[in-house]
Amino acid sequence: MAIFSQKKQLLLWIFSSCLLCVTSGKISNDFRSKAVNLGGWLVTEGWIKPSLFDGIVNNDFLDGNPLQFKSVANGKYVSAKSGGGTTLAADQTIVSDRELFRLWRINETTFNFRVFNDRFVGIANAGKQTQVVAVSKTPGEFETFEIVRKPGDSSLVRIKAANGFFIQVNKENVVTADYAGYTTRWTKDDPSVFIVTINGTAHGEYQVTNGYGPEKAPKVMREHWNTFIVEDDFKFIAENGLNAVRIPVGWWIASDPTPPLPYVGGSLKALDNAFLWSQKYGLKVIIDLHAAPGSQNGYEHSSSRDGSLEWGKTDETLQKSVAVIDFLTARYVKNPSFFAIELINEPRAPMVPLETLIKYYKAGYKAVRKQSSKVYVMLSNRLGATDPTELLPLARGLKGSVIDYHSYVLFSTDFKNMTVPQILDFIRTNRSAELNLINKANGPLTFVGEWTAEWEYKGGTKKDYMRFVKTQLKVYKQATMGWAYWTLKNGRVLDPNSGIKAVNLGGWLVTEGWIKPTLFDGIVNKDFLDGTALQFKSVTTGKYLCAEQGGGSIIVANRTSASGWETFRQFVGVDSNGNGIVAVSITPGNSDTFEIVRDSSDKNRVRIKASNGYYLQAKTEEVVTADSQGSNGWGDDDPSVFVMKTTGRLEGEFQVTNGYGPQAAPQVMTV
Structure with missing residues (x-):
């Protein structure tokens, strides 16, 4: 699920480095996958193809986007008291989780708001007032609101409740839904006007399909599936030294052509094409259940609606997942390219308990073996788990099982402070040691299902990147089932013929510590900064x-x-x-x-x-x-x-100014 991918030139170099070790394509004891992931194709990841979201009206108001509302009248943020379960007030000068409202999009202007403890904002009568509260566990008519944006300034909004009145902040800072003014001059004394700030975005399958809605989404998604990955890509992969593709899919594929809303049909036909093209060009296919019912990690790439993780909390989500595995295995079991199926991608610890995951893995393995004794069954390690060997006791008893280990030199501040030699040494020692822990004698096969040619190091030369890739490839040879590079395509890479020539002035008016680390040097105990x-x-x-x-x-x-x-x-x-x-x-x-x-x-x-x-x-x-x-x-x-x-640790504006304190910070920041 990495959020970075190198340009095609580097990917070609990676492919060419594999030309000396192409196999015949037959599965044997010494077969090792040299694969590439087809990320962002059948499971949307917005960073891979941002343009997919361009046609959505109000595309900054997608499901899961956390909003803040600041009253223009009193200058304070709207807050769900105690994180939810009671009333709302506009009485906070700084923002915490209680001042964030996650969107559930109904249409381009109508929404539900979900607060910190998963309650939904709604209206309730309280004497002469209609108070705004956050008490309902499920949204209904009275938890539905319309957001009206100011023409010409989309950062100013009014919020219309189900009773037909607008939300306002009264003199006691209580938020009520009883403002009858149907028009406004959007002035700073209007208690029904708020400044909206979007504090993050989600761009997954749920967001894109629900964003376009049931009328437009089918056309948009089918166009994407038909053009983003095509037959020529499989030909290119096969001709450049790779022997397999790992294809992420979502649970809704098993309900094609009429999956539950907001998902749309058509991804199954695309997967059918992938098998036809793989067979034509001699490639093996690894199906990866990337998005499970309810989301197994709360991230957009597992199609979480609002960052929530619901998979595994009920038997229903486990049973639905097993049914998807059963469906996919039965559909492709006779295709000679069907090599392996991954039961789930990156379940997140500790929210997904190990015992729950083991229960599911046993059931999923049984569903595969009911159809085939030859297809390999891949078991993904948990994200955030401290023990990379936690699946070994289970996998040893499952013939033909494979432990999937994902390896990124990303997503940790530890790497930001390393030099190129230190990063390369980390891969040779740390990553090599972790793989060796899993590679036990008479144990399951191992597979590096995701790795990439991007890192936290800034300013690397082309030669540095080549060394980085070469070092990884050398280490990942230890994986007894091989590896899969993340990912084939990245729509964010600019057309080299583009006339755009620009530079960001990052780290100037908003501190980012990695840009100018010396800014923090004068702070006493600078390893004890806020958020560390x-x-x-x-x-x-x-x-x-x-x-x-x-x-x-x-x-x-x-x-x-x-x-x-x-x-x-x-x-x-x-x-x-x-x-x-x-x-x-x-x-x-x-x-x-x-x-x-x-x-x-x-x-x-x-x-x-x-x-x-x-x-x-x-x-x-x-x-x-x-x-x-x-x-x-x-x-x-x-x-x-x-x-x-x-x-x-964090190294932002709050950390540097609070670190120096009110006496020293002004001088440091203005120099």
Whole structure:
């Protein structure tokens, strides 16, 4: 699912590097896939072909786009109190998740708004007022709103409720739906006018089909399927040293030609063509269930409507997925190009529990084996899982199974600070070691199902990119089933004959730390900037501090490996009923404020001082308290000492200005 792809010249070089190892196309014990993904074809990823969305009216108001509304009258943001479950108010000066409203698009002007805790905004009578609330779990008539944009300035909007009145902010900052003014001059004193800010975009299959609607979407999508990938592409692939294609598909393909709305029919015919062309040019096909019912990772490339992850939460989503696998296997089992089927792509940890995934993998494997004993069954590792070998116990018992391992030098700030030699060394050591962990004797086959020729390093030369690709290819030879490059085409690459010659002035008026890292050099403790994710490992228990259930309960020190629950960005505080440490506060106060004291000789060893004047200590694996007086030493027998690790950081405008503080920041930023 990577969001980058190199230009065709580089892709041709990758292909040509494989010419010396073309196979006959027959599946045998020594067959290794040298494949390319056909991303963005049968499952939409907007970054691959942005123009696909150009014809949508109000294409910045697509499903899942998070909006902020700021009252022009009082200058404050509309907020769902407690993240939802009660009323709305316009009383916030800064934006958090409670001030974000995710769209569910009904048509080009009519929408539902979903808030932080998945409740929908609606109207409810409260005495003489019609209050705006966020209490409903499912949207209905009273959760439906029309957004009216100002002609000539689309950032100014009015919101019309189902009762025919406009939303306004009253003198008490309460949001009500009782403004009767049907016209406005859009002045700054109008309580029904809001400034709308779009705080992110989603561009997946759900967004494009629902954006065009049932009348236009079928024509748009069929034109895309018929032109984006064509027979000549398969000929090109086969002639340039590759022997397979990995084709992402969505769950709705099994309902073709009449899939549930907003999806449209026609992708199955395109997949039929892919098999015909693959057979003609001697290529193998790997079908990849890229988008499962309800979305398995919450990303646009799994067709999430609004960033929610619902797959696996009900047996129905698992059963639907198995039915899709059964359908596809039965349809293509007699085609000699049908090589493998991937049961699901990149399920996301910890939201998809391992036990749920294993349950599904067993059922999906059984569905394939009911049709064929020869087709390989691929099992994708979970995104965000800390153990790359977690599927080995399952896969060892499934004959003909393959573990799919995705490898990107992207999506992590760790890579931004590396030089080219360091990145290449990381691939040779870290990625090689992870593959070796999975490549167990008498275990399943392994497959690098996605990798790419893009990285976080900026300013790389053509020679650097060639070294980068060559190093990856050398390492991925360890994968016993081979690899698949992501991806064949990228519609964002400009036509080389285009007359456009432009440059972005990035990092000037809005800070981006990677552009000018030295801007942060003068900040004391610059590794402790806002948003930095930290992990703390007790030196006495040897285990990580963890927020049980991810927050809302106590802090313990009983985890041997770190996940999202061991990374601290939520609000931790001292229990008001004692000295226990909890993570329950929605907003931070005095009891949720801590001082980090570093060992002068090892800055990764720290003590954490609570607001009661005492230090945190791990008394046992299950008990973390704030009642240690500390000591002069930093030994491994001191329960108040922790080894700290930074797992991610942000380097934006907020970080640099808050890092320097109100005294120094103005001088730094204006120099």
